[in-house]
Structures are given as structure tokens and as C-alpha cells.
Amino acid sequence: MKKQPFVSNEQLQEIVKQFPTPFHLYDEKGIRANVQAVRDAFAWNPGFREYFAVKAEPNPFIIQILKEYGCGCDCSSLTELMLSDAVGIRGEQIMFSSNNTPPEEFVFADKLGAVINLDDFTHIDFLEQTIGKIPETISCRYNPGGVYEISNGIMDNPGDAKYGFTKEQLLEGYQLLKEKGAKHFGLHSFLVSNTVTNDYYPALAKTLFELAVEIQQKLGIKLDFINLSGGVGIAYQPDQEPNDIAAIGEGVHKVFDEILVPAGLENTAIYTEMGRFMTGPYGCLVTKAVHEKHTYKDYIGVDACAANLMRPAMYGAYHHITVMGKEDAPCDHKYDVVGSLCENNDKFAVDRMLPEIEKGDYLVIHDTGAHGFAMGYNYNGRLWSAEVLLREDGTAQLIRRAQTPKDYFATFDCFAIYQNIPFSES
Numbered sequence: 444m445k446k447q448p449f450v451s452n453e454q455l456q457e458i459v460k461q462f463p464t465p466f467h468l469y470d471e472k473g474i475r476a477n478v479q480a481v482r483d484a485f486a487w488n489p490g491f492r493e494y495f496a497v498k499a500e501p502n503p504f505i506i507q508i509l510k511e512y513g514c515g516c517d518c519s520s521l522t523e524l525m526l527s528d529a530v531g532i533r534g535e536q537i538m539f540s541s542n543n544t545p546p547e548e549f550v551f552a553d554k555l556g557a558v559i560n561l562d563d564f565t566h567i568d569f570l571e572q573t574i575g576k577i578p579e580t581i582s583c584r585y586n587p588g589g590v591y592e593i594s595n596g597i598m599d600n601p602g603d604a605k606y607g608f609t610k611e612q613l614l615e616g617y618q619l620l621k622e623k624g625a626k627h628f629g630l631h632s633f634l635v636s637n638t639v640t641n642d643y644y645p646a647l648a649k650t651l652f653e654l655a656v657e658i659q660q661k662l663g664i665k666l667d668f669i670n671l672s673g674g675v676g677i678a679y680q681p682d683q684e685p686n687d688i689a690a691i692g693e694g695v696h697k698v699f700d701e702i703l704v705p706a707g708l709e710n711t712a713i714y715t716e717m718g719r720f721m722t723g724p725y726g727c728l729v730t731k732a733v734h735e736k737h738t739y740k741d742y743i744g745v746d747a748c749a750a751n752l753m754r755p756a757m758y759g760a761y762h763h764i765t766v767m768g769k770e771d772a773p774c775d776h777k778y779d780v781v782g783s784l785c786e787n788n789d790k791f792a793v794d795r796m797l798p799e800i801e802k803g804d805y806l807v808i809h810d811t812g813a814h815g816f817a818m819g820y821n822y823n824g825r826l827w828s829a830e831v832l833l834r835e836d837g838t839a840q841l842i843r844r845a846q847t848p849k850d851y852f853a854t855f856d857c858f859a860i861y862q863n864i865p866f867s868e869s
């Protein structure tokens with residue numbers, strides 16, 4: 444399948460007059476259509492809620508759009524909780540799925556009335572000591588260990604993951620939580636990241652639904668909700684078939700009817716904590732070719748770098764690239780597309796076949812709407828880019844300004860001489 448940018452060349456030429464590159468651009472229309480499709484896919488479950496994984500795209504403008512469709516927030520840190528609070532998402536609309544959690548974060552999550560999803564058996568006592576009680580509603584994260592296999596083969600290796608309770612700990616944990624006064628219980632598990640198959644959620648649901656029946660039989664506890672968490676992926680590669688959320692929702696519905704309904708657990712709410720699937724395809728990094736270099740290979744130097752998008756450098760992740768205005772030109776040039784960090788892994792593409800690129804061409808790096816801007820960092824003193832929203836009416840709105848040198852130096856306020864360091868605001 445040919446991957447097309449959500450922005451046309453004509454639109455982009457206007458936007459770059461308003462906002463200098465590089466910037467991440469988001470597609471309001473695409474985000475809205477997708478969150479509606481998620482809602483529709485799980486409409487069979489009256490208690491369904493998507494808790495958007497804030498870490499994927501921590502921008503209040505984007506979260507506000509998702510909120511209109513009933514989404515809550517999945518947070519795992521103090522500032523993510525603050526962001527959720529700022530958007531007016533509080534109480535049971537927050538899922539606090541953290542790990543190795545600092546005590547003050549449990550305190551703040553409790554203050555906001557968030558649902559706390561415990562990552563470890565020892566956190567039962569830790570939470571009780573920290574906030575002085577066990578909340579009435581509480582969730583536990585399950586890790587089945589071993590390798591996780593579905594019909595398509597081995598998916599991942601939960602036995603190596605730092606997250607969650609073992610099964611024995613889980614059964615003991617619910618018992619202990621009940622004794623300590625908990626009344627409403629949830630079960631959570633996140634086993635595989637970025638799955639591109641409609642079978643992952645249904646397979647995970649089967650595992651968790653069977654466990655819910657066992658918990659009911661052994662402990663007499665009826666779970667109020669089952670949280671399938673994240674892991675629903677996107678088609679980064681042009682030859683991948685994107686996930687079909689309607690088929691995924693139907694797949695979960697089928698195992699729900701097979702396992703939970705006969706056990707009398709038909710009132711169980713299904714929760715999700717998707718990040719990547721919610722916003723990933725609806726963001727792109729817009730960057731300009733500023734240099735070309737021909738040595739042992741052919742390089743195109745762009746004005747973005749791994750500090751704006753870390754996935755290629757960190758995981759060798761593929762992000763599709765469109766050279767704007769040359770969408771239909773033959774891909775007959777082999778390039779490394781590089782940023783300016785003093786790190787040889789600062790490459791958005793290696794040996795990529797692209798149309799001939801000239802200095803001044805705009806490149807759209809696809810699928811940066813989740814875990815893109817959010818993973819940015821300041822190595823080499825490189826600053827974070829702006830984030831821009833392409834509104835449904837075709838206008839562009841700044842939803843986060845770019846960092847300035849002043850922001851970069853702000854944490855040196857302890858270094859008095861900083862006041863005298865000349866820097867430009869632009």
C-alpha cells in the first residue's frame with residue numbers, strides 16, 4: 444500500500460510559512476475518526492473506556508480532543524498526572540499504571556482519585572503505608588512469565604519484563620487487598636508492544652478472562668474491569684496491513700461471550716490504554732533538506748535530528764519518508780537521511796530509496812504521532828521542536844511552541860553567571 448501523508452504539498456507550503464521547520468504536525472480529522480472507530484468497536488461493552496496512554500503524546504490539546512469521545516488518561520508519573528488534571532480528567536477517568544513508583548506519586552494519584560493499578564505485590568503494603576489506606580477501587584498488573592505465543596508465533600518474552608505480579612502473587616494479592624478493605628477490583632496486563640495483527644487483543648483477553656473466572660472461583664471476587672492496556676500497533680511499513688479496530692473489538696466480544704458471560708461475569712467493563720494506535724499515524728515530523736553530502740555513501744542532512752524523533756536511532760525503527768512535491772517521482776536514489784547530532788546513529792533512514800532530493804525540499808517523516816515528540820531529548824543542546832495541529836478546517840494551530848535557548852538554560856538558575864550568558868530568544 445502506498446503511504447500518503449495526511450497533509451498535501453500545497454497545505455504544507457502554507458504551513459511552513461507560518462512555522463519554521465522542524466515541527467511535528469498532527470491531523471485532527473484523523474485523530475477524531477480513529478477515536479470514534481475505537482468507541483464503535485467496543486460499543487457492545489457498556490462500561491468500556493479507553494484510557495489514552497499520555498506518554499505517547501503528552502499534549503493537552505490532543506488529550507482534550509480524545510476527552511470529547513469519553514477517553515480517560517493512563518498516567519505513570521507525577522507530571523503526566525498533572526497534565527491529565529489540567530485537562531480536567533480526574534477521578535476514575537485516570538488509570539495510574541506506574542511501576543517502581545515513588546511514594547509522592549501514589550499520594551498525588553490518590554488525591555486526584557485515580558484508579559491505582561499496582562505493579563507489584565509489595566506495593567500493597569507500600570501503598571497502604573504511603574497513603575494511609577487501601578482505596579476501595581484497586582487494580583493489579585499481571586505478568587504470566589515465559590514467552591507469549593499466539594497463532595502467529597512468539598510475540599514477546601514477558602518472563603524478561605520487569606512488570607507485574609506472578610499468578611501466585613496475584614491470587615494472594617487480591618485476597619490481601621480484600622482483607623484490607625478494597626471493594627472493586629481490576630486486572631491489567633500488557634504483554635506485547637506494537638502488534639500488527641487483529642489477534643493480539645482477543646488472545647490477551649482470553650488469557651485474562653480465564654484468569655478472571657479462576658479468581659472468582661478461588662477467591663469469590665468478581666472483577667469490575669479488565670484492562671487490555673496498550674500494544675495495539677500501527678503499520679509503520681508500507682507493506683504492512685494496518686490493524687482493523689472493528690475486527691479487534693469483535694474478537695474481544697467473542698471471547699467475552701464465550702468465557703465471561705457463562706461465568707456470570709457479563710457486567711465486567713473492558714478498558715484499554717492504547718497510545719500508539721490512538722495517535723501514531725496522525726502525526727508526522729516535517730523537516731527540510733539543508734545539506735547533501737557524497738562520500739562513501741550519499742547523505743541528505745535535514746534540520747531535524749534524533750532529539751526530535753528517537754525511534755530510528757534507538758530501535759532501528761522504520762519511519763516512512765515522503766519527499767513533498769515528489770510523491771510520484773521514481774525512487775531511484777539511495778540515501779541516508781541524517782540529523783546533526785554527533786552520533787552516527789542519528790539517521791532517519793539508512794540506504795533508503797527515495798526520489799532525488801534537492802536542498803530546500805520538505806520531507807515528511809510519517810507516523811510520529813505517538814512516542815515521537817514525546818521521546819525527545821536535549822542531547823548536543825538540540826532543542827525540542829514545536830507541535831502544530833492541522834485543524835479539520837485546514838488551518839494550522841500551534842499547540843506547543845519550540846524550546847528556546849532560554850528554556851534550555853532555565854535549569855541553570857543555580858549558576859548565577861548564567862544571567863550574563865548572552866543568548867538569543869529565537
Ligand SMILES: *Cc1c(COP(=O)(O)O)cnc(C)c1O
Pocket residue numbers: 496498499517540541633636637672673674675716717718719720813
Ligand atoms: C506504554 C504503555 C501503554 C501504551 O502502549 P502503546 O503501545 O503505545 O499502546 C499503555 N499502558 C502502559 C502501562 C504503558 O506503559
